[in-house]
Amino acid sequence: MDIREAWNILKEEGFKRTKHRERILEYVAAHDRYMTALEIRDVLAADHPGISYDTIYRNLATFVELSILEETELEGERHFRMQCDASAHHHHFICRICGKTETIPHCPLDLISLDLPDHSIEGHKFEVYGKCPDCLTA
Ligand SMILES: [Zn+2]
Ligand SMILES: [Zn+2]
Ligand SMILES: [Zn+2]
Numbered sequence: 001m002d003i004r005e006a007w008n009i010l011k012e013e014g015f016k017r018t019k020h021r022e023r024i025l026e027y028v029a030a031h032d033r034y035m036t037a038l039e040i041r042d043v044l045a046a047d048h049p050g051i052s053y054d055t056i057y058r059n060l061a062t063f064v065e066l067s068i069l070e071e072t073e074l075e076g077e078r079h080f081r082m083q084c085d086a087s088a089h090h091h092h093f094i095c096r097i098c099g100k101t102e103t104i105p106h107c108p109l110d111l112i113s114l115d116l117p118d119h120s121i122e123g124h125k126f127e128v129y130g131k132c133p134d135c136l137t138a
Pocket of ligand 3: 089090091106107109126
């Protein structure tokens, strides 16, 4: 997902192009990792002193609903990143040191569902944590 695609979705859904939304998307798109609303607030507050945490949080939640962003919970906090592939179901490896993520195209549910015949599976979460090659050699 790039910023242009994100704006197409927002426009289709009737959302206006605001300075705040623009800055949030720019920042998230420039970083290939998960981040908190607080981090985004701190960065944006430098040039938009009036921007509130609520505004950022609300926008992030909207972006997740529209599948522009993906979210996960790390250490009890909501983290957001740009959607890497909205068209294909996937999972992530997340580096504990730098936060960078790697897309995993395979889904363990394909295997696990074999152990659950006669069940209706409604959702699942799967994430892999560790150190990325860069952090391993640093
Ligand atoms: Zn992803
Ligand atoms: Zn790393
Ligand atoms: Zn899956």
